[in-house]
Amino acid sequence: MxxxxxxxxxxxxxxxxxxxxxxxxxxxxxxxxxxxxxxxxxxxxxxxxxxxxxxxxxxxxxxxxxxxxxxxxxxxxxxxxxxxxxxxxxxxxxxxxxxxxxxxxxxxxxxxxxxxxxxxxxxxxxxxxxxxxxxxxxxxxxxxxxxxxxxxxxxxxxxxxxxxxxxxxxxxxxxxxxxxxxxxxxxxxxxxxxxxxxxxxxxxxxxxxxxxxxxxxxxxxxxxxxxxxxxxxxxxxxxxxxxxxxxxxxxxxxxxxxxxxxxxxxxxQDGTVHRHIAALESRLKAGLRDVFDKHHIPCHIDGYGGRIGVHIGTSERPRTMREIEHFYPIDFAQKLFALLSREYNLYGFLMPLSYCPEPVTLSASHTTEMLADACERLDSALKRVQYHAK
Structure with missing residues (x-):
């Protein structure tokens, strides 16, 4: 994106x-x-x-x-x-x-x-x-x-x-x-x-x-x-x-x-695109919460303008970069990202940087069906990666 x-x-x-x-x-x-x-x-x-x-x-x-x-x-x-x-x-x-x-x-x-x-x-x-x-x-x-x-x-x-x-x-x-x-x-x-x-x-x-x-x-x-x-x-x-x-x-x-x-x-100008992306963002945040809750993985999720930050490792809203670095399980995030990219065709999805997550990015071309499919693939991948906190 x-x-x-x-x-x-x-x-x-x-x-x-x-x-x-x-x-x-x-x-x-x-x-x-x-x-x-x-x-x-x-x-x-x-x-x-x-x-x-x-x-x-x-x-x-x-x-x-x-x-x-x-x-x-x-x-x-x-x-x-x-x-x-x-x-x-x-x-x-x-x-x-x-x-x-x-x-x-x-x-x-x-x-x-x-x-x-x-x-x-x-x-x-x-x-x-x-x-x-x-x-x-x-x-x-x-x-x-x-x-x-x-x-x-x-x-x-x-x-x-x-x-x-x-x-x-x-x-x-x-x-x-x-x-x-x-x-x-x-x-x-x-x-x-x-x-x-x-x-x-x-x-x-x-x-x-x-x-x-x-x-x-x-x-x-x-x-x-x-x-x-x-x-x-x-x-x-x-x-x-x-x-x-x-x-x-x-x-x-x-x-x-x-x-x-x-x-x-x-x-x-008329706001149609922004309303569509806001609805997609709300749908994807809810879907991601359901998947991570199902696998008992603590996660704080927030978004802005169709860019969704998935902060694995905490249920509380982080306020600073130092807080993120303290809890973010980089090893787990890297393994999950590699699996999603190589075997589930979710490129760039839940990408970890060296110290924090890169937001998942939506566009006006995405659909609710795409989001549901992405959550299903994530659910399947999490069955194969053992979560461990930092």
Whole structure:
């Protein structure tokens, strides 16, 4: 499912027809077309924070530029992020992505020891990124106090889909919004995974919290490569040519991708697709609970926008990545995943990462019959794999 990109399926007529129509006019126009203008107008009409939109190629670029904007607007250096939240593999944000399994230490004030998510990033980049645990408002407040007037922004996934599916605590996003406003830092929502999946306005619409800037990708293009940075005009206007911040690229706003994204946003407008996916999500969560209960396997299941986190090993809602790493039975999960993939043709189903589950991803092309069949295969596979806790 393209890590959440294929909201309409792998071969949606909506996307295919938009591309074929666009090909009649060529596949790369270096400057904006009517479709670019229409896409921006449609986008800004439905996304709460979006007074202006700037197109880029990927979620990585969108989050990278969003932090650049925050630094330019505030004149500060530090970006605060949350452990386990993944914002693309750019040098300044690939920190504490999977730090818990590597025993990253808790420092004074509940700040996390800086651990890079890949080799090849100089430690100096870590000096500009501060990581704290998800849902830990005290740690966030402490970080603001420690770094005082040098915090440019806070970036987060409004629903932590990169560690399964962990929602914010009640009132957490509202408190983060209030704290960033009080401290003069920008609040950045990474909606690359949440955007357009549950509703056309993004998670910010669901939770009623409007960030200063938001990054979108994946389901924005429904399989075509496109992403965007959206935000309040006063912040977006620092981007050239109005302002001094450079955001550009040869393939930025490629015509084929713009045509597909415009077709997708118009198709999603009436809510039919989102209602269908919500019904599928509810059906699959219930089916998975029944199967795991039948086999007496503790499991917490939650979902957002048709992406379902299956947290094997606990019946309680985890709040942080460290809690997940503590109970998640990686050996069992790997054996189950291998069996499902190789012998039951459930590819990517209940995929374990090294420290947490990858969400099961639904699309508008799935049916209730497919979900029932998947649960039957899972039931059969669990008869052959002995569950053991971590």
């Amino acid at each position: 393209g890590w959440g990109s294929c909201l309409l399926g792998h071969d949606s007529p909506v996307i295919k027809n938009s591309i074929l129509k666009a090909l009649e006019r060529g596949f790369l126009q270096q400057y904006e077309t009517d479709e670019h203008r229409l896409l921006s107008e449609r986008f800004c009409a439905v996304v709460p924070c979006a007074e202006k939109l700037r197109l880029v190629n990927s979620g990585l670029e969108a989050t990278m530029y969003a932090t650049r904007i925050a630094r330019a607007v505030t004149g500060r250096r530090i970006i605060i992020k949350f452990e386990g939240h993944f914002h693309g593999l750019n040098d300044s944000l690939t920190w504490n992505v999977d730090s818990s399994p590597r025993s990253g230490a808790l420092l004074a004030g509940r700040e996390l020891e800086r651990l890079s998510g890949t080799v090849g990033i100089p430690d100096e980049f870590g000096n500009l990124t501060v990581s704290v645990s998800w849902n830990d408002l005290e740690a966030l407040d402490n970080a603001f106090e420690k770094y005082k007037d040098d915090v440019a922004g806070v970036i987060l996934e409004p629903v932590a889909l990169n560690i399964g599916c962990i929602r914010p605590d009640e009132g957490f996003l509202q408190n983060v919004r209030a704290l960033t406003s009080r401290k003069g830092a920008l609040l950045i929502f990474d909606e690359v995974l949440t955007g357009f999946r549950a509703n056309i306005g993004g998670a910010q619409k669901d939770f009623g919290v409007v960030p200063d800037i938001a990054a979108f990708g994946k389901a924005f293009g429904c399989g075509m490569p496109i992403a965007g940075i959206a935000g309040k005009a006063e912040y977006m206007d620092v981007i050239a040519p109005r302002g001094p911040v450079q955001v550009s690229g040869t393939n930025t706003g490629r015509y084929l991708s713009v045509s597909a994204a415009l077709a997708a946003i118009e198709h999603l």
